[in-house]
Amino acid sequence: MKTSVYKILFFAFIILTSSISCRKFIEIDPPIQSVDQKDVFSNNSTAASALAGIYLDMNASVMSGSNSISVFSAFSADELISNDDLNPFYKNNVTENGPAWGSLYSHIFGVNSIIEGAQKSYGISENVKRELIFQSKFLRAFYYFYLVNLYGGVPLVSSTDFKTNSRLPRATEEQVYDFIINDLLEAQNNLGDKYVASNLTSLSNERYYANKYAATALLARVYLYKEKWVEAESASTSIIENPLYKLTALDDVFRKNSLEAILQIDNVGGKNTEEGGFFLPLGSGMVPNAFCGKSLLDNFQNDDRRKYKWIDTNIIIDPIMNDTLGIYYFPFKYKRSVFEIGGEQEYLMILRLAEQYLIRAEARVKLGDLDGARADLNKIRNRAGLANTVTNTRDLLIKEVLAERRVELFSEWGHRWFDLKRTKTIDAVMNEAHKTKGGVWLSYKSLYPIPLKEFKTNSSLLGHQNPGYREM
């Protein structure tokens, strides 16, 4: 009798200690300030917030402001001059850590994380899932477009598995472009004609989230770069022919919800752009952070209204001697600075219609449709107050389109730097430019050096630095 009581107690003791599953017990709640990655994609609204985070992040970093692609690649090319004489981009003297690398890959991680989260999720509706995945794919292509143009063939990261990813070797330029085109085609096929709002379910009159045409616009650019003239022509045509997009007056191009915009990005906290904050001097007597070089200014024809509408001047005067010390011309596309108090009037422009006209013009010249090309070119010229072009040879027309690109797209997204590279005119132009920059141009400088840290942390990259640069 007595022993059986003990047995029961003993048994109870064992049960008590072993019945609670150990693994279950040590499961913990996420911290209140954070949401577990898995939970983010369990419903529409948090999933949409995660995508909003990606766009928010594009507001600064290397997309906008002092370190943006627009800024450093304009310095590297013959476009803008830095007020810091020693600026390594301006001097084409970037020796070890190329720009935007970490930031672009960080954005790629962000979109990969959304793609994976959305693909695995069952809690979100199909249309939200589609927006998440294909907007992300558009963005991923956008980021890779800049990586491949700044660095050449780069490692292709398409998941969030850091163990594999951190050891990836460089892909070829060809593979990167294939990847970009693939992402863009998928985005083009799956995103809608209209723009969605930040909740990803309702539609919006604003153009701050990528739609089908954003993907098409970038695709047109990629085809142009890849010299696929037919594809480029047809892609740009589908945008140009869409009544959603219209060329606007020069003053209105960079305003929020501009009819010319194919994709814009809203600014953080209802302010104006970081880009404006960088380009616009803080006061009338101040040297701007970046100002236009002579070769750019000379490129404008005399009656080109862009020279006055999109460029402003600051005159610096010595207060004691009352002498003019210098006149500085600076980009004035954005007319509002992030530092300005007052309502939000401008969004960061990502893709706009004018570029599509110029893409099509170039493609049409290559395809032999000179009339069509001239018509497209004239659209842009006329808006700037210039008369129709009279050029009628292929070679001259190509030159004119490229010159037009220069004055239309200056200080935007590295167009000039990339145009020089893809047209293989870079060496000639930069040799000339270095006469004023005061340095020596070497052709390897058309690509930036992969940051040194990468060779320390990823042995697959060893021996694959861009030519002319060191690895440690």
Add this chain to the structure above:
Amino acid sequence: MKINEKIGLHRYIGKPRQIVRIMKITILIMTVCLLQVSALTKAQISIDAKQESLREVLKKISQQSGYDFIYSVSDFKDAKPVDLKLNNVSLDIALRAAFYSQPLIYEVSDKTVMVRKKEEKSYIQTVIDRFQAIDVRGKVVDSLGNGLPGATVSVKGGRQSAQANNNGEFILKNIEENSVLVVNYLGYLTKEQVVSKEYNFILMKESTSKLDEVQIQAYGKTSRRFATGNIATISSKEIEQQSLTNPLLALVGRIPGVTISSPSGLPGAGVNIEIRGRNSLRQSAFNNGSSPPLIVIDGLPYNNNIPGLGGPAGESEDSSFGQALNFLNPKDIESISVLKDADATAIYGSRGSNGVVLITTKKGLPGKNSIDVNLESGWQSVSQRLNMMTTPQYLEMRKEALKNDDRLPRLQNPIYNQTYSDLMLWDQNRNTDWHDNFLGGVGRWSNFQTSLAGGGPAVQYRMSGNYNQVTTMFPGENFDRKGAVHLNINGSSPSGKFRAGASLGYLMGRKLSSSTDFSGFAVSLAPNAPNIYDENGNLNWEIDPVSSNGQETWTNPYSNLSRLFKENVNNLVSSLRLSFNPFSGLELKVDLGYGKLFGTSTSTNPGSSMSPVFLAAFGDEARSATFKDASTETWSIEPQANFKIKLAKGDLDLLAGGSMQSSSTASKNVDAVGFSSDLLLTNLGAASIYRGIANSSGQYKYVAGFFRINYNWQGKYIININGRRDGSSRFGPENQFGDFGSIGAAWIFTEEPILRMFSSFLSFGKLRLTYGISGNDAIGDYKYQQFYNPGFESYRGSKPLLSSGIANPYYSWETVKKLEGSLELGFFKDRVIFTNTYFRNRSSNQLNGYEISDIAGPAFNLVANQPALIQNSGWEFSLNTVNIRNQDFLWSTSANMSMLRNKKIADFDGDRTKPGLGESFFGFADVFIYKGVDPVSGQYQFLGSDGKLTFNPDSTIKLMTSPKYFGGISNTFKYKRISLDIFLQFAKQMGKNYLFQFPANSVKENKPKELLERWQKPGDIAKYQRYTTGGINPNPESTLIQAYGFAANSDYGWVDASFIRLKNISLNYLLPDKWYRKYRINSLKVFSQAQNLFTITSYKGIDPETQNIKSLPPLRIITLGIQSSF
């Protein structure tokens, strides 16, 4: 089996047995040698035998001792020849030595030694014995008659043994009558007592040997004598002698291998503790970047790192470690044990690698009810001061700096009124000693404690209440008050099989102080700085007469007085233990623990603390307040089964158990700005702007199963095996579980017969060896999980979610392999105990921030195990002596010393971190080689790598900055009713030269007089470089600033900071009882205690330990008190 038993048998069994007996005795008498010599009570025996027969040797012993030997010659046929050399030893030792490894046993009784063959009893005899067996019942009691639960009762030479139950009662079945019972109880002398058929009361005497003091170990108790692991303990006596607010500070200098530091002497400052160096390359976010140990209070793991509540003593998260223990009343602590080696810590699995601190609170003891009242009051002050320049010297320095830089004309230009107000506007004759102003005061220290304790065998209790108040010497109202209650109750069922105990401690802390540590002002304000108050008694801002808007020329330090920091902390620590003894030897128990600490704080920035100009410029937005709250909550459940049994000739002690623990933290912060009035500052709702609103939480869970096997073979060979499997929520799903274990062995070699003969000299000798693996999971919570966090900025009207970046779900704990060998020796009946320990901890699988290719994504917190291997090794020595012990006077000493070294044996992948292999990884500095002041330019110069003097040094040497050795010496003197304890702490180390903690250039701040020995003109051979104002373009002076920086990072920037500090003195006088007996007072004691009375050091800064001129050094506290017991 033994002669006397046989006599007993003869007496009781009657005839058949008697015949056998008579026959045996006849034979005996026929062959016996009856040897009789003069009766010596204290035999001193000397024998020099070489291959002599045992009988010859016994004959000699008999001759010298006067003892008779009775034996049968035939028993001696297997006896071995004896080699023996004994000089003046006792009979006992002589016999042990002679009979060592002989097939014979002997029995001494009443001047007679009976010798018999070591053989099994005959079958008949066994049957007869069996017949005579009885059941023995009894109770093991202490001198007050209280049962001693868990005492081991065994039959001498037999196999039976039993554990006393919770009332101290035991039962042994089928014991031969007249057997001898051997009773062991931790902390008491072993007792042997012949069984009685009646109820056996066995009275145990407490051991006075240091070796038998009870030591708390993981899930149990042990003693220094039998411990296989390294456990160092300080008791309530040592804690109560000190005036402390954080119990960890009681350990300073008292435990070898443990370093304890506090960044400041302010009450409530964090306390950093490091046991045997740093096992992680990772700089932990708390505990001053080092590796914090696990802290366990009454079995409940204690989260000592609370989210910061701010305040002058805990401004940064870094110094918040050790703060939670500020809210545990030191006077309620019975003991603090520090577990160091693998044997002691492996049972804590993946948390034990940095050592474990076990805190045990006081319990009620059976005995007479008594009420103790303890009143203590004292003063605290800063004992050190820097010798600062006087006004003439200061002004000379300032002008010389301007002259050196060709800037003297500036003194004519009112534009520089702000920069040079000390020279242009302020009184040139005023000379204020700011040390007196800020640190010259006296703070109060008061403590009041009362306790009621007592109980009977069934229930024991203890209740106490404590009130402690500390004020600093800073100006203005400030206090740190704590009220604490502690309750403990233990009881058992009438059968003694069930037992329950509960303990509850609750502390409320209220703190009010300025948000500023004023120590910095004492050494930085210019000696001619303006008066604090103007003639109207308002704060004086010493307005610049030229300034159009009434710009002030200094920041009045007293403006900080109205910037108040208020803190409220409530802390609960409770535990419950239920235990059940189903049968003798087995104890089932469960420990439940719960603790919660909750604190809030408010820091205010009122308009009254601001200059009129500032207030006018910012208006309401100048006023701000910060509101914080933080809490931690912990619970644990630990079921355990403990089984003790006698196995062969040893005692086997088995422990198995499980552990479930959960700990969570939460904090909130609101920065509120824009109050229209100072009166509204404490009202969160009255602000117009809210910034930095954040809340956060963390959770940590833990589950484990563990066992311990301890086998003690005749108190001679002890083996101890620990094992644990545990799972921690700090690791990814694949790596949550791990196995840890250790093995420890001890050989008490003085128990070997061959050495017993030296026992009068070498009374105790133990050799210990332990090896094992424990882990370290102190990397913080959630690090393996990927999260999305809301951004600080809103986007399109709501806060988007941003990815936290890559996380590594694959990492697991750091592994620390600990090896330790120790030799422990006791001499002269343990009056001298010496311990020498060597340890070597090798820590691998290092968890650290991992640098990863950017292409993988953003890695803000990426943690990974890396194959780096680092080693901490060292020697620890301790010595306890009783120098004088007689009726009236006792003098005892205990001393300890440690030498710790560390080095890196293997590095991370790809050699990413410095320094190199085989070198220290912490506690060193790479310093330039200082070569004096250049007599030509008056600038510091250094040795270049080309062997030439240079101003731009490029070569360094390694300087060890962690202590070479450190320790403490404690002396206790007792004369009749007076006792005196003196404790000295010492360290041999390098420290930062305080001179380089002053600004490099001459600004509106005072400097030490020592800097007067500067270079003034070419050719001067000076100790310090020339003065400069520095800073502004064009900058030839900036090279002097740079040179100052180089010098600060050279061997000139490090000086000897060794010290001996009289850390603590305690003097007690027990008043003669005739004075108060008639008032029904049992005892009345007056005492005085002093902390940090003086320090002997060549270090010239404020304090060789804190080495920071701008923080409060350890304070000198002197208290007087009275303790009475009713």
